[in-house]
Amino acid sequence: MFYLLLKTVHVIGASVLLGTGAGIAFFMLVAHVRGEPRELAGVARTVVLADFLFTATAIALQPITGIWLAWSSGYSLAEGWISASIALYIVTGAFWLPVVWMQIRMRDLAVHAVKTNAPLPDEYTSLFRWWFAFGFPAFAAVLIIFWLMIARPAVPYWD
Numbered sequence: 001m002f003y004l005l006l007k008t009v010h011v012i013g014a015s016v017l018l019g020t021g022a023g024i025a026f027f028m029l030v031a032h033v034r035g036e037p038r039e040l041a042g043v044a045r046t047v048v049l050a051d052f053l054f055t056a057t058a059i060a061l062q063p064i065t066g067i068w069l070a071w072s073s074g075y076s077l078a079e080g081w082i083s084a085s086i087a088l089y090i091v092t093g094a095f096w097l098p099v100v101w102m103q104i105r106m107r108d109l110a111v112h113a114v115k116t117n118a119p120l121p122d123e124y125t126s127l128f129r130w131w132f133a134f135g136f137p138a139f140a141a142v143l144i145i146f147w148l149m150i151a152r153p154a155v156p157y158w159d
Contacts, residue, residue, distance in 0.1 A: 006065055006068055014146065014149070017059070017142055018146065020055050021135075027047060028043060029132070040120070041111045041113075044107030044111075045111075055096070081148045081153055081155045083155070085149065095134045099134050102131040105123075
């Protein structure tokens with residue numbers, strides 16, 4: 001029973017990472033394309049909050065539940081598909097951390113533009129381009145992790 005609960009928490013956490021990532025990307029992209037500072041400020045506030053409430057929580061729980069599941073199932077963490085998943089998880093984090101900072105900065109720039117009735121500054125556009133570029137490898141890594149968890153392919157051991 002505990003194993004099924006642990007697995008459920010792990011699968012929900014993975015779904016939250018994928019779903020929140022996709023949702024955040026969609027809403028930020030749509031707000032950016034519309035180019036209205038007031039809309040961008042509102043969306044960015046929500047995105048930053050969602051990242052802290054949902055993404056950060058899932059990021060903290062995934063390694064705990066994943067390692068516990070591996071050990072409970074008799075898998076070694078050196079198992080190829082598990083090692084590959086861990087490596088990709090680290091890659092995802094390496095891209096996600098700067099993205100969070102960029103989202104906070106873009107939010108602050110949009111809020112300032114609204115307060116001063118000014119257009120979005122060039123810094124916002126530059127940050128958005130980096131934010132967009134960082135999203136691709138992070139999202140791709142999460143998709144590959146999903147595949148690895150489902151398929152458990154024969155990947156060489158790293159003992």
